[in-house]
Amino acid sequence: MVKQISKKTLIKNGRLIDPKNKIDQVTDLLVDDFKVAKIGSHLTDSAVHIIDAAGKIVAPGLIDIHVHFREPGDDEEETIASGSAAAVAGGYTSVVCMPNTHPPVDEATAVEYVHRMGRQARKTFVYVMGAITKDRAGQELAEMGLMAEAGAVGFTDDGCGLQDAAMMLLAMKYASMFDLVISQHCEDHSLAKNGVMNAGYKATVLGLPGVDPLAEEMMLWRDIQLVRKTKARYHAQHISTAGSVKIIREAKQQGLPVTCEATPHHLLLTEEAVADYDTNFKVNPPLRTQKDVESLRHAVADGVIDALATDHAPHLQSEKELEFLSAPCGMVGIECALPLYRKALIDTGVCDWSAMLAMLTWRPAEIIKVQKGSLAVGDRADIVVIDPDAQWSIDASQFYSKSRNCPYQGWQAKGKVLYTLVAGEVRFEAKG
Numbered sequence: 036m037v038k039q040i041s042k043k044t045l046i047k048n049g050r051l052i053d054p055k056n057k058i059d060q061v062t063d064l065l066v067d068d069f070k071v072a073k074i075g076s077h078l079t080d081s082a083v084h085i086i087d088a089a090g091k092i093v094a095p096g097l098i099d100i101h102v103h104f105r106e107p108g109d110d111e112e113e114t115i116a117s118g119s120a121a122a123v124a125g126g127y128t129s130v131v132c133m134p135n136t137h138p139p140v141d142e143a144t145a146v147e148y149v150h151r152m153g154r155q156a157r158k159t160f161v162y163v164m165g166a167i168t169k170d171r172a173g174q175e176l177a178e179m180g181l182m183a184e185a186g187a188v189g190f191t192d193d194g195c196g197l198q199d200a201a202m203m204l205l206a207m208k209y210a211s212m213f214d215l216v217i218s219q220h221c222e223d224h225s226l227a228k229n230g231v232m233n234a235g236y237k238a239t240v241l242g243l244p245g246v247d248p249l250a251e252e253m254m255l256w257r258d259i260q261l262v263r264k265t266k267a268r269y270h271a272q273h274i275s276t277a278g279s280v281k282i283i284r285e286a287k288q289q290g291l292p293v294t295c296e297a298t299p300h301h302l303l304l305t306e307e308a309v310a311d312y313d314t315n316f317k318v319n320p321p322l323r324t325q326k327d328v329e330s331l332r333h334a335v336a337d338g339v340i341d342a343l344a345t346d347h348a349p350h351l352q353s354e355k356e357l358e359f360l361s362a363p364c365g366m367v368g369i370e371c372a373l374p375l376y377r378k379a380l381i382d383t384g385v386c387d388w389s390a391m392l393a394m395l396t397w398r399p400a401e402i403i404k405v406q407k408g409s410l411a412v413g414d415r416a417d418i419v420v421i422d423p424d425a426q427w428s429i430d431a432s433q434f435y436s437k438s439r440n441c442p443y444q445g446w447q448a449k450g451k452v453l454y455t456l457v458a459g460e461v462r463f464e465a466k467g
């Protein structure tokens with residue numbers, strides 16, 4: 036479906052929403068030579084590819100700072116190529132791969148490998164974070180400087196929290212030297228133990244070991260004390276509890292350089308979803324309570340949430356078919372994230388399109404320090420065209436992702452990605 040087009044593309048009569056430049060108006064946009072060449076009414080140009088965007092939203096391409104594309108090591112679950120195809124189908128023009136691969140991305144050559152595979156896939160821009168510690172073992176710092184030189188956009192041991200406070204203190208000092216962010220999966224193992232869902236009444240009823248919200252909040256609180264000391268840039272991944280929201284809100288009020296992200300599942304789903312022992316709802320951190328969901332949405336409304344990220348985590352069906360205690364954590368969702376965010380945030384009146392797109396474009400770009408997420412004249416033409424009203428049924432069997440562990444199977448979605456342009460080239464076009 037994706038066809039090579041002439042160098043110029045004219046997008047006509049779309050509602051251009053560019054939150055960074057505070058633009059929300061119906062206009063035309065001309066792409067030429069990989070860049071935004073002109074914005075204005077009644078633009079004409081000869082011999083160009085024309086996209087009729089009347090009634091559609093035209094926005095900077097989406098940026099997801101938290102994905103798992105499983106390469107190297109688990110290419111039966113996802114490859115950088117399949118993940119990249121899934122990303123552009125979801126409207127994403129840039130993604131950040133997590134380093135918990137096999138082997139992990141804990142040295143410069145691994146960073147270069149991910150970049151190279153991303154370039155070969157030629158779909159979305161693929162960035163990567165390096166591991167904080169060697170082999171993600173939490174014992175010894177990885178080669179952060181060399182990975183920074185190779186283009187890593189931050190550091191994380193995602194999949195695990197970094198348990199040792201002294202090691203985290205050291206990591207923050209090093210990351211600051213390169214002005215790169217430390218991105219933490221907050222989970223204190225001594226509190227989380229072998230929990231597989233949110234701790235509480237529901238877990239007791241289901242007979243499953245729970246993860247207390249404190250496992251997330253204690254590590255987050257600890258890290259914020261270290262940020263106070265180091266002034267390092269710190270990002271909390273996939274926050275899931277009302278207590279975490281409170282901690283981050285207070286840290287921001289104190290002017291600390293702290294940011295955070297929220298996922299579609301933590302904004303939409305609760306622990307109730309686990310009732311049928313469906314392992315597609317098993318995720319880390321676990322789905323929490325309605326109170327936590329409301330708290331996260333409130334945090335979106337008042338700006339405490341900086342970025343919306345998917346934590347797209349493909350797994351083999353054979354693994355997800357294990358019993359709940361043994362199945363791996365994670366779910367895929369990058370291809371249907373936009374309508375899920377819409378459902379959680381716009382349809383509930385939490386925020387409007389412009390505020391939502393800000394958390395999907397320039398705000399995450401600032402966290403990883405890349406010049407993206409804006410559509411001013413001269414900017415690179417990373418663009419998504421969205422039909423905000425199109426209704427469709429989520430069908431994981433149609434995903435470009437190699438994996439099918441999607442908890443939203445059969446959901447009715449509102450809002451559809453029609454085109455994704457990366458550096459001015461159409462890399463995805465919706466069928467039909």
Ligand SMILES: [Zn+2]
Nearest residue numbers: 193194220319
């Ligand atoms: Zn994580």
Ligand SMILES: [Zn+2]
Nearest residue numbers: 133193194346
């Ligand atoms: Zn993750």
